[in-house]
Amino acid sequence: MWIRVLAAMLAATLTAIVILSFQDGFKVFVPGLLQGAWLTVQIAVLGALLAVVMALTAALAKLYGPLPLRWLAVAYIEIFRGTSALVQLFWLYFVLPQFGIFMDAFPVAVLALGLNIGAYGAEVxxxxxxxxxxxxxxxxxxxxxxxxxxxxxxxxxxxxxAMIPPWGNLFIELVKSTSLVSLITLADLTFKAQQMNQATLQTVPIFTLVLLLYLAISLTITICMRFTEGWAAKGVLHGKAS
Known part of the structure; x- marks a missing residue:
């Protein structure tokens, strides 16, 4: 039932985006915002993959690894949970070059957000x-x-x-955190919106579209996680029955 409600909300959100994209006050902003949204999705997907790998690795190391690995896992989890994602992003992008380590903005964004969410995911x-x-x-x-x-x-x-519902929340949090990457020069959805707003001062149409685009991405994640949860639960029940 809830999947149907979420699907209806997603359909309504996408319909609203399409309708607004044909309105005179909105359509000029749509192409640029869609470019920013695509970059946001790329960062979110790659960051989510990294987060899952780091979460599984850190959790298993903390539970069953040898003592040095346990200490390393605890240090990773506590450092990345205990400090701001923005500070982590700035540290990787602006501080590492002081030690001779240079990375482009895109891999820094994926690395910082993936490590940050992975630390929370490890406890999940x-x-x-x-x-x-x-x-x-x-x-x-x-x-x-x-x-x-x-x-x-x-x-x-x-x-x-049991992991799937909290991971759904973490993935949505990851999507929202991608707005921080605009501060290291990446032209994500938030960056495009701020750039357009500064140039045109058309705050209402720009940020209405941005709100709807973020909502569409988040609803898509929620629906996918609900399907995954149902599929996984059926698999476990089938395994127990057999």
Missing amino acids: VRGAIRAVPKGQWEASTALNMTRAQMLRRIILPQAFV
């Missing part, structure tokens, strides 16, 4: 693994599985279902 992964009933661990041990086999075959598939 850790909590989901810990939430798997103790009996599942005991049954896996009784079957003489190694820890890697337990995690791959029994624990992570069940934990995955």
Whole structure:
């Protein structure tokens, strides 16, 4: 039911964007804002992939790694959760060159946002693994599985279902955080909007379109995560039944 509601909201949002794109006061801004939105989507997708990899790696290292890896995982999680994403972005873009490390703005944006969201995601992964009933661990041990086999075959598939809703929130937060990359010269959706607003002072049409574009992206993520949650839950239930 909720997916239908979300799909209706997404359809209404896209319809509003299309209608406004033909209005005299709006259509001049649409091409530029769509270019910015495309860059925003690219940063969000690549940042999300990095965040998932970092979250899984850090969570497993914190739970089961040797002591040095545990310390490293804890340091990563606490540093990136305990400092501002904006400061992290500036540090990678403006401070690293002082040490001879130069990166373009786009990889810096992906790296900073991916590492930031990955730190929060690591705690989501850790909590989901810990939430798997103790009996599942005991049954896996009784079957003489190694820890890697337990995690791959029994624990992570069940934990995955519990991870999906909070990861959906984190992905939406990642999309909203992409607005920060305009401060390191990337022409994302926010940058394009600010640039157009400064040139034309047409605040209402520009930021109305920006609001609708961000909403469309966020609704798309939410719908995809709801479908993924339903698919994963059916898989787990099927596995238990069999």
